[in-house]
Amino acid sequence: MFKILKKREMADSTVCHFNVEAPLIAKKARPGQFVVLRPNETGERIPLTMAGTDPERGTIDIIFQVVGKTTALLRTFREGDYILDVIGPLGRPTHLEKLGTVICVGGGTGIAVLYPITKALKEIGNHVISIIGARTKDLLILEEEMGNASNELFITTDDGSYGRHGFVTDAMKDLLEERKDVKLVVGIGPVPMMKFVCKTSEPYGVKTMVSLNAIMVDATGMCGACRATVGGKTQFCCVDGPEFDGHQVDFDELMKRQAAYLKEEKVSYELFLKEHGQ
Amino acid sequence: MAEKEKREKIPRQPMPEQDPKERGKNFNEVPYGYTPELAQREAKRCLQCKKPKCIEGCPVGVKIPEFIEMVAEGNFIAAAKKVKEDNSLPAICGRVCPQEVQCEVLCVLGKKEEPVAIGRLERFVADYERAQGVVELPEIPPPTGKRVAAVGSGPAGLTLAGDLVKLGHQVTIFEALHKPGGVLVYGIPEFRLPKAIVEAEVDYLKRMGVEIKYNYVIGKILTVDELFEMGYDAVFLGVGAGLPVFMNIPGENLCGIYSANEYLTRSNLMKAYLFPEYDTPIARGRNVAVIGGGNVAMDSARTALRLGADNVYIVYRRSKTELPARAEEVHHAEEEGIQFKFLTNPVRFIENEDGWVVGMECIQMELGEPDDSGRRRPVPIEGSNFTMDMDLVVIAVGTGANPVITSTVPNLELNKRGYIVADPETGKTSREGIYAGGDIVTGAATVILAMGAGRQSSTAIHECLISKG
Numbered sequence A: 001m002f003k004i005l006k007k008r009e010m011a012d013s014t015v016c017h018f019n020v021e022a023p024l025i026a027k028k029a030r031p032g033q034f035v036v037l038r039p040n041e042t043g044e045r046i047p048l049t050m051a052g053t054d055p056e057r058g059t060i061d062i063i064f065q066v067v068g069k070t071t072a073l074l075r076t077f078r079e080g081d082y083i084l085d086v087i088g089p090l091g092r093p094t095h096l097e098k099l100g101t102v103i104c105v106g107g108g109t110g111i112a113v114l115y116p117i118t119k120a121l122k123e124i125g126n127h128v129i130s131i132i133g134a135r136t137k138d139l140l141i142l143e144e145e146m147g148n149a150s151n152e153l154f155i156t157t158d159d160g161s162y163g164r165h166g167f168v169t170d171a172m173k174d175l176l177e178e179r180k181d182v183k184l185v186v187g188i189g190p191v192p193m194m195k196f197v198c199k200t201s202e203p204y205g206v207k208t209m210v211s212l213n214a215i216m217v218d219a220t221g222m223c224g225a226c227r228a229t230v231g232g233k234t235q236f237c238c239v240d241g242p243e244f245d246g247h248q249v250d251f252d253e254l255m256k257r258q259a260a261y262l263k264e265e266k267v268s269y270e271l272f273l274k275e276h277g278q
Numbered sequence B: 001m002a003e004k005e006k007r008e009k010i011p012r013q014p015m016p017e018q019d020p021k022e023r024g025k026n027f028n029e030v031p032y033g034y035t036p037e038l039a040q041r042e043a044k045r046c047l048q049c050k051k052p053k054c055i056e057g058c059p060v061g062v063k064i065p066e067f068i069e070m071v072a073e074g075n076f077i078a079a080a081k082k083v084k085e086d087n088s089l090p091a092i093c094g095r096v097c098p099q100e101v102q103c104e105v106l107c108v109l110g111k112k113e114e115p116v117a118i119g120r121l122e123r124f125v126a127d128y129e130r131a132q133g134v135v136e137l138p139e140i141p142p143p144t145g146k147r148v149a150a151v152g153s154g155p156a157g158l159t160l161a162g163d164l165v166k167l168g169h170q171v172t173i174f175e176a177l178h179k180p181g182g183v184l185v186y187g188i189p190e191f192r193l194p195k196a197i198v199e200a201e202v203d204y205l206k207r208m209g210v211e212i213k214y215n216y217v218i219g220k221i222l223t224v225d226e227l228f229e230m231g232y233d234a235v236f237l238g239v240g241a242g243l244p245v246f247m248n249i250p251g252e253n254l255c256g257i258y259s260a261n262e263y264l265t266r267s268n269l270m271k272a273y274l275f276p277e278y279d280t281p282i283a284r285g286r287n288v289a290v291i292g293g294g295n296v297a298m299d300s301a302r303t304a305l306r307l308g309a310d311n312v313y314i315v316y317r318r319s320k321t322e323l324p325a326r327a328e329e330v331h332h333a334e335e336e337g338i339q340f341k342f343l344t345n346p347v348r349f350i351e352n353e354d355g356w357v358v359g360m361e362c363i364q365m366e367l368g369e370p371d372d373s374g375r376r377r378p379v380p381i382e383g384s385n386f387t388m389d390m391d392l393v394v395i396a397v398g399t400g401a402n403p404v405i406t407s408t409v410p411n412l413e414l415n416k417r418g419y420i421v422a423d424p425e426t427g428k429t430s431r432e433g434i435y436a437g438g439d440i441v442t443g444a445a446t447v448i449l450a451m452g453a454g455r456q457s458s459t460a461i462h463e464c465l466i467s468k469g
């Protein structure tokens, strides 16, 4: 049982932030790692990347977008409530290295995943330029935190309601044109976004890391639910990843695999809404 | 002598079970188990040999004739206690052990007629005791002050833990998943091993004092060396062979293609067969192919049937005689209408525009010369390719060693397939204080062999702990 110490809603209540008591995980977790959680006895196991940890207080931060039954159920949890199971830290930590200039690109709740990585990259001495984007102003999260974690911050919105009008990849392309010293791009967000980040960086020959949010079950390498094709080879996102060289990833396959249970997710979600009188 | 002859006249008592047509639609256990009358009748068949062969076939040495005698006399509770002296999980073993190649194959009666149904009797006494609600705890000696950590709550870890607490040691099991039992809970389906039984057996261990910590992936949240730093005097690794093997053929990552581990974990551990009451989904196919021929393949096929498939095929590259699954499982599968495609091997999977599997191209095989395993090697017949329409495929061609823990223990000797090298008598590994047993040492094997390994390591650990004083 893992206690929710703090809860906050963001992005027009479409995104939720929990600060959860999990001392051992907090002590062990490194940037880029994730946890699996199961809200209650009938719940499913879902992976969520940690947006931060506080080893001293013994807490971890998770930020999730309400997209279906499990995340909607989680949002009903209040401060003081308990999540039944939290398992972690899982996956390989981000490979952190001082390279010089690094671009961190985040979209949607991917920004939450990107945040601790950005912070760590800057802390070891990289010059970090971040680009974060959302569909519209109200959906943008962690602007202040990302600002503090980066040397330079650019913002884009699809509808032009805030920052630059356009996609994160537009801003990224300009940067790559301008600055020839970019050593690494880290792109985290919805799969189509990550795909285009990789397409954008490829002609410039800049190494691009992405974090794959595949469907998972055990997240210990036992089932293969999370498999993805990387460089023509099958990899398990939970143990071999979640970060991979984006230029090697078969994003189309990943998108199809992520959509595998759309029908069931809809059934679940509608049932949930009915039960909760919505 | 006269009495013995009379005993032999009784035929082996069948175990009543659910009708195959009915049971194909539900997840309830297939056999109902013996009634007390049937059990007594079956027990009376035992010849009570002076030098019982059957015990030699039991990896944990259950005193078979003694407990069967008690059943014959109607002392069911005493019989259950007798079994438990050597086997702490009898309700489970009575259900899933391959008795036909262990104790029962050695039964003297089997030479002339059918052997005593030892497994069914073991199951009966354990169920009887549980149903009476009189599962008494053995006496636990005063604490020795020694602490042992077991990693993994499969049959190996559970057995070790039970043995060591009975000797007064303090045992903590660290389990990666949120439920105890290992394969017993995530792999073997409800209709073959009801989860309530696993829970009851684990409960018994907990009442004896075994502590179980869930959601601990050792190698991630804590390393084995950190367990020693925390004061554990010995560590036992019983982490199983939890790495699914795929075939590496085109299209294998399509939607609708599962490893058996994933398929069974969704259904069993996550209870996807109860979706949407439980949240975890599982794809339900109309035409399902299960690739492989072992128990895992049978379990997957019978699960698919219960999830509503019209046609379920076992696709196996050798012939019926080579099927590695237990005869009883094959028989149950056949009864339920599972269709067998022997000498057939998939070569690629075919997709629709959404990335779902819709078909499978196979090649016909024939048996050639025997290979290393002594079985005749299947060789493809050139040009015999054909396709089958399939909307769900489960790959059950084996498992390997999961490196999550082994890669985080420095100087732990592994063999070239990644399994832990351990002394077969004691489970001692190349690292002092670290023992290992079960599937992570032998590769995928059986419940009872894993229990036997847990037993041997518990003895070795106990000796080491008391010799250190």
Ligand SMILES: Cc1cc2nc3c(=O)[nH]c(=O)nc-3n(C[C@H](O)[C@H](O)[C@H](O)COP(=O)(O)OP(=O)(O)OC[C@H]3O[C@@H](n4cnc5c(N)ncnc54)[C@H](O)[C@@H]3O)c2cc1C
Binding pocket: B096, B097, B098, B151, B152, B153, B154, B155, B156, B157, B174, B175, B176, B177, B180, B181, B182, B183, B184, B187, B188, B189, B216, B217, B218, B219, B238, B239, B240, B241, B242, B264, B295, B296, B299, B402, B404, B405, B437, B438, B439, B440, B444, B445, B446, B447, B448, B450
């Ligand atoms: C579908 C299926 C059907 C089977 N049917 C039969 C049968 O009918 N009869 C039979 O005798 N055998 C059967 N077997 C084989 C039998 O179940 C196994 O041989 C046996 O369970 C092995 O026991 P174990 O204790 O070694 O490991 P497991 O049962 O695999 O348990 C290992 C446990 O360790 C945990 N673990 C792994 N890594 C870590 C880690 N890093 N940290 C913490 N915990 C960890 C796992 O989560 C798991 O709970 C079957 C197997 C399968 C898959």
Ligand code: FES
Binding pocket: A215, A216, A217, A218, A219, A220, A221, A222, A223, A224, A225, A226, A227, A236, A237, A238, A239
């Ligand atoms: S989630 Fe099961 S192997 Fe990755």
